[in-house]
Amino acid sequence: MPLLLEDERTQIVDVCRRLTPDGLVIGTAGNVSLRRDDLLAVTPSGLPYDDLRPDLVCVVRVADGEVVDGPLAPASELGLHLAALRATRKAGANAVVHTHSRAATALASLQGVDELPAMHYYVAMFGGPVRVTPYHRYGTPELAAAVEAALAGRTAALMGNHGAVVVAADLPTAYEKALQLEGLCDSYLRALAAGTPRILTQDDIAQVVQGLKSYGQSAPPAQG
Numbered sequence: 001m002p003l004l005l006e007d008e009r010t011q012i013v014d015v016c017r018r019l020t021p022d023g024l025v026i027g028t029a030g031n032v033s034l035r036r037d038d039l040l041a042v043t044p045s046g047l048p049y050d051d052l053r054p055d056l057v058c059v060v061r062v063a064d065g066e067v068v069d070g071p072l073a074p075a076s077e078l079g080l081h082l083a084a085l086r087a088t089r090k091a092g093a094n095a096v097v098h099t100h101s102r103a104a105t106a107l108a109s110l111q112g113v114d115e116l117p118a119m120h121y122y123v124a125m126f127g128g129p130v131r132v133t134p135y136h137r138y139g140t141p142e143l144a145a146a147v148e149a150a151l152a153g154r155t156a157a158l159m160g161n162h163g164a165v166v167v168a169a170d171l172p173t174a175y176e177k178a179l180q181l182e183g184l185c186d187s188y189l190r191a192l193a194a195g196t197p198r199i200l201t202q203d204d205i206a207q208v209v210q211g212l213k214s215y216g217q218s219a220p221p222a223q224g
């Protein structure tokens with residue numbers, strides 16, 4: 001019998017194996033999900049990523065989070081994943097990557113900082129400056145609601161005193177954007193440490209958003 005959502009569960013295992021070496025999480029922190037239709041494949045709670053296999057990835061219903069397949073309990077942040085997908089449905093999001101990457105967490109823990117501003121034009125890939133939510137305890141509906149609100153018109157949010165969440169249409173894109181967000185947070189912290197960052201205007205970012213719509217190339221078919 002083929003595994004339910006086998007492709008999605010396999011993709012999640014592949015991505016989870018990269019989280020620690022890429023510096024996006026330490027230990028079993030963070031979690032990843034990928035939707036297909038009415039179902040969501042999501043990392044199980046607290047399992048070392050080295051031990052993760054496709055059959056151990058949980059499958060839940062998007063509508064109510066009920067477990068449909070998999071022997072382990074889903075990530076404690078399942079509610080956050082469902083809220084993030086709800087908030088970004090119109091943008092076509094299917095994949096969620098939640099990390100505790102260092103620079104994003106540091107920035108999300110600074111007094112008086114309520115966003116990653118448009119210091120670098122790459123914030124356009126998230127729809128503009130990335131909001132920081134207030135602190136709420138992990139796994140709570142309050143945290144999920146705060147992230148849902150912070151994702152309005154955005155594809156990423158920073159979670160106060162906690163980490164980051166990034167969404168995209170597919171998992172490779174969400175993962176790449178999680179790496180980019182960490183890089184942007186790192187650059188901003190360095191600039192803050194050295195002086196006063198120069199912030200781009202809304203118009204600057206709007207122009208980049210337009211440009212990104214036509215950016216990127218696909219490899220042409222092989223000759224012969």
Ligand SMILES: [Zn+2]
Pocket residue numbers: 029030077098099100138162163
């Ligand atoms: Zn977390």
